[in-house]
Amino acid sequence: MTTQIHSGLLHREPPIFELSSPGRTGHALPPSEALDAEDLPQAFLRRQAPLLPELSEVEVVRHFVRLSQWNHCIEAGMYPLGSCTMKYNPKINDAMSALAGFTAVHPLQEDEHLQGSLELLFQLEGLLCRVSGFHSVTLQPSAGANGEFTGLALIKKAIDVRGEGARRRKVLIPDTAHGTNPASVVLNGFEPVPIVTGPEGVLLPDAVRPHLNDELAAIMVTNPNTLGIFESHLKEIAGLVHGAGGYVYMDGANFNAIMGKVRPADLGVDTMHFNLHKTFSTPHGGGGPGAGPVGCTAELAPYLPVPRVLRTNEGRYRLITEQPNTIGRVHPFFGNFAILVRAFTYMLENGGAGLSRVTEMAVLNANYVRSLLKDTLAVSVDVDTLHEVVFTDRDLKKETHVSTMDVAKRLLDFGFHPPTVYFPLIVPGAFMVEPTETESRVELENFVETVKAIVQEARTDPDKVTSAPHRTGVGRLDETTAARKRILRWTPAQP
Amino acid sequence: MRYLPHSPQDIQHMLETIGVADVETLFRSIPRDQRTEHPDDSPGLPECQLRRYVEGLAARNKHFCVTLASAGAPFHAVPKAVDTIVSRSEFQTAYTPYQPEVSQGTLQAVFEFQTIVSELMGLDVANASMYDGASAVGEALLLALRAHKGKRSVVWVSEGLHPHARTVIDTMLHAFGDVTVRWLPLDEHTGATVLPAPVPADVAAIAVGYPNFLGVIEDVAAVAAAARAAGALSVVSVTDPSHLGILASPGALGADIAVGEGMGLAGTAGMGGPGLGLMAVRDEYVKQMPGRIVGQTVDNRGNTGYVLTLATREQHIRREKATSNICSNQALVALAFNVHLSLLGPSGLRDMATLSRNRAMELRRGLLEIPGVRPLVTGPVMNEFALVFPRDAAGLRARMADNGILFGVPLARFCPERPAWREAILLAATETACRDDIAHTILLAKDFYREGK
Numbered sequence: 001m002t003t004q005i006h007s008g009l010l011h012r013e014p015p016i017f018e019l020s021s022p023g024r025t026g027h028a029l030p031p032s033e034a035l036d037a038e039d040l041p042q043a044f045l046r047r048q049a050p051l052l053p054e055l056s057e058v059e060v061v062r063h064f065v066r067l068s069q070w071n072h073c074i075e076a077g078m079y080p081l082g083s084c085t086m087k088y089n090p091k092i093n094d095a096m097s098a099l100a101g102f103t104a105v106h107p108l109q110e111d112e113h114l115q116g117s118l119e120l121l122f123q124l125e126g127l128l129c130r131v132s133g134f135h136s137v138t139l140q141p142s143a144g145a146n147g148e149f150t151g152l153a154l155i156k157k158a159i160d161v162r163g164e165g166a167r168r169r170k171v172l173i174p175d176t177a178h179g180t181n182p183a184s185v186v187l188n189g190f191e192p193v194p195i196v197t198g199p200e201g202v203l204l205p206d207a208v209r210p211h212l213n214d215e216l217a218a219i220m221v222t223n224p225n226t227l228g229i230f231e232s233h234l235k236e237i238a239g240l241v242h243g244a245g246g247y248v249y250m251d252g253a254n255f256n257a258i259m260g261k262v263r264p265a266d267l268g269v270d271t272m273h274f275n276l277h278k279t280f281s282t283p284h285g286g287g288g289p290g291a292g293p294v295g296c297t298a299e300l301a302p303y304l305p306v307p308r309v310l311r312t313n314e315g316r317y318r319l320i321t322e323q324p325n326t327i328g329r330v331h332p333f334f335g336n337f338a339i340l341v342r343a344f345t346y347m348l349e350n351g352g353a354g355l356s357r358v359t360e361m362a363v364l365n366a367n368y369v370r371s372l373l374k375d376t377l378a379v380s381v382d383v384d385t386l387h388e389v390v391f392t393d394r395d396l397k398k399e400t401h402v403s404t405m406d407v408a409k410r411l412l413d414f415g416f417h418p419p420t421v422y423f424p425l426i427v428p429g430a431f432m433v434e435p436t437e438t439e440s441r442v443e444l445e446n447f448v449e450t451v452k453a454i455v456q457e458a459r460t461d462p463d464k465v466t467s468a469p470h471r472t473g474v475g476r477l478d479e480t481t482a483a484r485k486r487i488l489r490w491t492p493a494q495p
Numbered sequence: 496m497r498y499l500p501h502s503p504q505d506i507q508h509m510l511e512t513i514g515v516a517d518v519e520t521l522f523r524s525i526p527r528d529q530r531t532e533h534p535d536d537s538p539g540l541p542e543c544q545l546r547r548y549v550e551g552l553a554a555r556n557k558h559f560c561v562t563l564a565s566a567g568a569p570f571h572a573v574p575k576a577v578d579t580i581v582s583r584s585e586f587q588t589a590y591t592p593y594q595p596e597v598s599q600g601t602l603q604a605v606f607e608f609q610t611i612v613s614e615l616m617g618l619d620v621a622n623a624s625m626y627d628g629a630s631a632v633g634e635a636l637l638l639a640l641r642a643h644k645g646k647r648s649v650v651w652v653s654e655g656l657h658p659h660a661r662t663v664i665d666t667m668l669h670a671f672g673d674v675t676v677r678w679l680p681l682d683e684h685t686g687a688t689v690l691p692a693p694v695p696a697d698v699a700a701i702a703v704g705y706p707n708f709l710g711v712i713e714d715v716a717a718v719a720a721a722a723r724a725a726g727a728l729s730v731v732s733v734t735d736p737s738h739l740g741i742l743a744s745p746g747a748l749g750a751d752i753a754v755g756e757g758m759g760l761a762g763t764a765g766m767g768g769p770g771l772g773l774m775a776v777r778d779e780y781v782k783q784m785p786g787r788i789v790g791q792t793v794d795n796r797g798n799t800g801y802v803l804t805l806a807t808r809e810q811h812i813r814r815e816k817a818t819s820n821i822c823s824n825q826a827l828v829a830l831a832f833n834v835h836l837s838l839l840g841p842s843g844l845r846d847m848a849t850l851s852r853n854r855a856m857e858l859r860r861g862l863l864e865i866p867g868v869r870p871l872v873t874g875p876v877m878n879e880f881a882l883v884f885p886r887d888a889a890g891l892r893a894r895m896a897d898n899g900i901l902f903g904v905p906l907a908r909f910c911p912e913r914p915a916w917r918e919a920i921l922l923a924a925t926e927t928a929c930r931d932d933i934a935h936t937i938l939l940a941k942d943f944y945r946e947g948k
Contacts, residue, residue, distance in 0.1 A: 012798075016607050016837055027843035028574055029926055035741065035849045036856045039875045044712050046743045049841040050614040060837045061576050064604070064830075068585035071600035075584035081593075088498055089588050092542055098578075101553025107568050107767030108904045109557065113896070116555030117766055130535055142626035142770070143823035145810070153670050183810035183820035189672030192815045230524045260534040261522055267529060277823065281498075285827030286601035287591040287623065287787065289769035305666070328666030332567055332629045332659035332756075333767025341549070349545050352535025354496055360518045361499050367521055368509045384524035412596055420593075423811075440500035441509060467795075472596040475794040482792035482804040488620045488781070489610040 010473055011066040015490045019063060020053035026060050051492070070473050071286070072417050078443055080369075082388045082420035082432025083178065083226055085256045085278035087362075092349065093281065093342035102341060107333040111318050118317035121334065122309045124344040125293075128274060131347075131355060132252075133265030134295030138304045140335040144253060147273025147292025148184035148220075150305065153327045154271055154296055155218050155247040156188050157303040161325065164214070168245070172211055172219040174203050176226045176424045181251060190217055197426065201229045201381035208237050212244035222251040223267075224258065226424040226432070228366065228385035238268025247271070247300075255279045256436065257363060257387035260356025264295075271296040280343035291339040305330050361437035362387045365444060369433055372448040376455050380427040387436075393429030402458035402465050404429040407451065409476060410468035414450045496539075560899035561932045563858065565759075565879050565923035566708075567628075567657045569735045571847065572927050573762030577834045581827050591787075591823065595802045596794075601826065602801035605789040608833040615739045615836075616753035616775035617746025623787035624829040625772025625821065628756025629660035632702055632732050633667035634785045634819055635752045635774065639700030639728040640674060641783050641818065647699035647727070649675045653688040655707030656732060658909040679703075683915070686711040686872025686881075690718060694725035700752075702730035705738075705745065709872055709921070710879030712742065719749030728752060728780075735759050736773065737925075738877050740841075740848035752776050759925075761831035771828040782808060785819030847926050851878040854924035854933055861937030862922075865944050871906075871919050879923035881906060888918045891943050900936055 037045075055063075072079070079086035097103075101116060111118065125137040141147040152171070159168045170193050171185045182192040193211065198204040203221065219241050223231040231237075238248045250264050250272040256279045258264075264272050276282045277290035284290065296304065306326045307319040334340075350358065363386050370379065370389040377391035393404040408418030408431070420432040435444055458465050469475065501509075506518070515521060522530075540548065562570045581587065585600055592598030592605075605623045612621035625631040636650045652664060661678075668674050679688050679701075686709045694701065701722045706712045715731055722729040731745035733755030745753035757771035758764045776784055782805065790804035810817040839847065855878035862868050867885030884891060888905060895902035903922035910916050924933065 013603065015603070015610070017610065020840075025840050025843050026574075026576075026838035027840070027846070029572065029843060029846050030850060030929065032842075032846050033849055033853055036853045038856060040712075041875060043716065044743055044875070046739065046741055047747070049845065050611075050739065050744070052611060052614065052839065052841045052844065053837050054840040054842075055837060057574070057576050057838060060834065061580065063837075064580045064834055065583070067600040067603055068580070068583045069600065070598075070603070071585040071589045072594075072597035073585045073588040075588045079590060081590055084590055086590055090498060092545065094582070094587075096546070096549045096553075099550060099553040101550070101556050101558065103763075103765035104558055105556045105765055106559070106562055106564055106570070106901055107765075108564060108566050108908070109559075109901060113557035114766075116552040119555070120549075120552050133531075142630075142825075143821075145820040145822045146626060146630075149670070149820060153666065156670060179810040179812070179814045179817070180820045180822050182815035183813075183817045186815045186817075187667070187820055188670045232524060232526050232529075235526075235529055258525075261531060262525055262529055263531050266531065283587045283827075284590045284823070285825075286586055286589040286598070286604075286830070287826030288823040289626075289825045289828055290823040306662075328669070329659055329662040330630075330666060331768070332627055332657065332663065332770065336769040337766040338763065338769055345545060345549060348548070349539045349542070350496070351539035352537040354539040356534055356536070357496060357499065360521070361501055363521045364501075364506065364509055364513075364518060367513045367515075371513045384521075386522070386524070408594070409596070412594065417590075417597060418594060438498050438500065441505040443500075469596050474596055474599055474798050474800040475796040477595045477794045477800045477802045478792045479802050479804065482790040482802045483807075485790070485792070486781070486804070487791035488606075488788060488804075489613050490607065 010069055013063055013066045016053045016063050017490050019055060019059060022054055024054045024056050026055055026057040077415055078439055078447055079417040080419045080433045080435050082434040083253055085434060085436055087281055087436040088438035089281050089283040090346060093345045096345045097338040097341035115317055118309050120341065120344055122311055122317055124340055127347045128293055128295060131259055132272065132295045133263030135298040136301040136304060137293050137295045139293045139340055140305050140331040141273065141292035141294055142331055142336055143288060143290040144273055144275045144292045145180040145184060146330060147294045148180055149187055150294045150330050151249050151271040151273055152184055152188040154300045154303045155249065157325065157327050158300055159217055167214055168217040170211065170215045171217050172208060174221060175426050177222060178226065178251065178253065181220050200383050201227045202231050203233060203237060205233055205236050205240060208240055212240055214245060216244050216246040218247040218249050220249040220251065222253060224254045224386045227381055227390050228388035229383060230386060235267045242268065253278060254387060257359060259359040260352065261359060265297065271300055276339055276343040281346045282339045282342040289336045289339055291336045303327050358437050365435040365437060365439055369435055369444055369448060373451060376452050377431060388432060388434035390427055391431040392427050393431065396455060396458060397429060400458040400462050402462050404431045406466045406468060407454050410454045410465045411450060412469040413471040416447055416450060559901040561928055562901045563922050563924055563928065563936065564901050564903045566904045566921055567659060568764040568767050569759035569925055570764055570927050571737060571759045571925055573835055574838055576838065577762055577831050580834045581831045586830055587827060592803060595800065599800060602789050604830050604833055606791060606801050608829045609789060611833060611836050612773050613775050615736055615744065617744025618753055618775035619778040620781045621775040622784050623789060624824045624826065625774055625786055626825060627770030627772045628732060628754060629663035631754035631772035631774050632656065632660055632730065633664045635730040635754050636668065636700050636702060637671065638752065638780060638783045642728060642780060643699045647697050648673055649677060649697045650699055651677050651679055651701040653679045653703040653707065655681050655688050655709065656704045657708050685874040687713055687874045690721055694721050694727060696725060698725055698727045700728045700730050702732060705731045705733050706877050706879065709881050710876040711872060711874035712877055715745060715748040715750060723749065730754065737844065737847050740844035742877065757832045758828065760835050761828045763828055769825055769828050771825050771832055783818060786821050786824055850926035851924060854928050857933045858922060858924050858936065862940055865941055878925065881919050881921045883919045886918065888920055891940060894943050895939060898939055
């Protein structure tokens with residue numbers, strides 16, 4: 001196999017299976033033994049070995065290091081994906097989560113033998129309660145969407161307990177919502193009902209009023225919403241929804257915008273999920289693992305998933321696995337524990353004061369980008385925004401035929417990961433920038449100058465923009481062919 | 496604060512550019528009466544104190560030198576190289592690969608992961624991962640209900656699935672509504688799932704553990720055949736994919752959907768996670784599959800490349816009509832699994848499974864020499880098994896703990912009302928235990944019961 005060089009030292013790697021050569025191995029197990037096959041029926045044994053690569057450790061490590069070099073990451077540069085809060089991931093968090101005292105313990109050891117882990121879970125629940133105002137928190141959900149499922153399940157349980165399960169099935173969802181919201185509603189056997197955001201980008205009580213009846217289960221609101229705008233009527237809307245016997249779910253994806261400023265529980269929110277992989281700096285891992293803890297009011301707390309961690313009067317920690325009204329479990333054992341350790345470390349390092357400052361700088365950064373770019377790209381709704389700002393390609397496309405996607409792809413040529421594009425769905429050609437607090441003024445200015453240069457280029461040399469990216473390792477990829485041809489695994493070439 | 500790169504001069508300049516007097520003004524869109532009155536202004540901890548505190552917590556967990564327990568969290572020997580790869584910034588601090596031109600590393604790794612999972616499971620297509628093995632079973636059952644387009648509303652699930660998984664499935668399916676879960680009991684003698692015959696025509700899926708919670712290797716071929724004859728889908732939940740170095744793949748035994756928990760091979764089983772849900776299906780069900788899927792394609796320069804594909808199944812496109820709400824999954828854990836399996840290769844995987852089973856059989860035989868010790872059930876096992884001890888199983892476990900040995904998990908913890916389980920312990924061995932560890936454990940057990948006479 002000859003190596004293809006893309007440019008400089010960037011290696012084009014074949015699928016690992018093509019590097020394989022019989023007889024090599026990279027493991028360090030004790031010497032092979034014959035299988036003790038007593039009582040094992042022959043019919044249960046594997047006849048054909050799985051097609052795994054045969055490689056030494058050196059070759060495996062090189063393969064994956066080379067693959068890694070084809071990725072952009074937050075540690076290499078700005079990653080301003082709106083709604084994703086791609087902030088720097090502190091290194092101390094990783095060190096604490098890798099402590100052998102946490103990683104080498106079996107989850108079913110006796111409570112007495114897990115006191116450190118249980119105390120950590122108990123304290124983290126407390127920190128999340130403090131910053132949100134909720135009565136209780138569960139740390140089990142694996143990710144934001146899993147948290148949505150869990151919070152809605154608490155609401156469903158409360159409605160069932162009241163004996164109204166058959167009737168109250170409607171969940172109101174504003175048109176700015178993330179796609180997971182309606183999907184989570186359906187997984188709870190509820191029916192999503194879309195409602196329209198007002199002209200100023202916020203939900204108005206009048207949009208909710210027609211739905212205030214005994215079929216209303218809940219409203220599900222992201223606050224600040226996906227336009228980066230604070231839902232200033234949420235408190236009033238929560239009152240209306242409660243008055244009609246419904247509950248308020250808040251999607252906490254954008255919690256980075258309000259720490260120390262607003263506590264969701266004070267707005268009348270009944271339950272909310274946190275995204276620890278957004279607000280609380282845990283790494284996203286190229287698509288997880290994240291963690292989506294759920295906070296709730298005292299009314300919903302009896303329905304939280306088990307196990308619950310209890311602190312005894314003697315200062316010991318104990319697991320409660322039986323609760324009469326619990327929704328059950330949403331995860332085996334304790335959720336994505338290693339992620340929880342990272343978030344806990346981050347919250348301790350910041351303290352309450354530090355978290356408020358995080359929010360302030362995140363909002364400052366987003367507004368700085370907005371003020372520098374607002375004459376270059378149209379802002380979707382011209383009202384105050386917090387941690388992110390959504391631009392639209394409306395004017396640009398009319399003038400040049402260059403779209404948001406083209407600008408996004410051209411940004412890659414200059415070393416920037418593009419913002420979130422084409423979301424929220426209500427904004428044509430949305431270009432949604434969330435810089436987060438960990439970008440410097442200089443980095444923001446570089447980003448802005450690059451966007452301005454691309455918009456200028458769209459006027460002078462539009463083909464250059466629409467055919468971008470030019471400098472990345474691969475060019476624009478054909479997604480239609482991928483969906484049509486469906487090559488979803490490697491297969492050996494036919495001889 | 497070290498993570499905030501703002502000098503006072505920067506802040507001043509930025510505020511002037513924005514045209515506001517101070518940072519507070521940036522929050523004017525929040526009505527006064529909704530603001531937190533007394534925000535928490537507690538200070539943070541410097542790194543040295545932070546370390547001391549968190550390390551102190553970690554030290555308060557008891558560390559066992561030898562772990563003879565799995566019960567859903569199998570401990571395997573994962574080489575350091577795995578951690579080195581997954582700790583790389585480029586993998587660890589990237590987002591979901593929405594911009595494929597700068598995410599080929601993640602995308603190709605997922606493509607390789609899908610290949611490995613489909614090979615292990617013996618099925619056509621795998622996805623990029625689910626949260627954990629438990630929710631993967633729940634998702635598989637929902638898939639089966641969709642595949643029947645709502646015409647079948649009953650699922651049969653073996654009581655031999657992990658008790659936590661059973662509760663997760665119950666929570667998921669109860670929430671979903673319009674579905675009846677019938678729990679299939681285990682035969683008291685053999686420990687295998689009792690499958691009533693014939694399977695009625697309203698059953699959408701039958702799910703079993705492989706091996707089940709008591710360690711018994713279920714007759715998957717028989718379950719798959721019974722399901723197929725009734726037009727239902729068979730769902731096989733692989734307890735520890737390392738077993739597939741020896742045991743026949745679910746696909747070869749006729750399964751339609753295979754799921755599993757991969758955290759043991761990924762090295763994240765400590766404290767039970769992050770988990771790694773595996774899922775593979777026959778090709779005809781790919782459009783009903785939940786989660787991310789990566790496909791191979793070409794770019795506009797003729798290069799091979801990889802993208803997220805079949806997105807019309809997913810929540811960000813289909814919203815309430817999506818196959819699932821899953822978005823973030825367990826990508827980095829899947830990468831660890833991928834790297835580890837690549838290091839093992841076919842011979843390493845077989846060796847790992849063989850060593851695990853051989854140590855477990857030594858342990859089992861040695862303990863059964865003690866008068867009064869008997870197997871809880873008689874079915875064939877892989878590397879996990881339940882034994883009933885003549886008395887004071889708790890005392891025995893405490894003695895083992897004093898000697899640094901985690902001696903299984905008491906079954907009574909999961910089902911205190913079953914008298915047969917009162918003195919039963921669920922034990923397992925993997926390649927992390929050596930022959931001497933096993934011999935020492937057996938000696939300690941023999942001594943314990945000899946003393947007590």
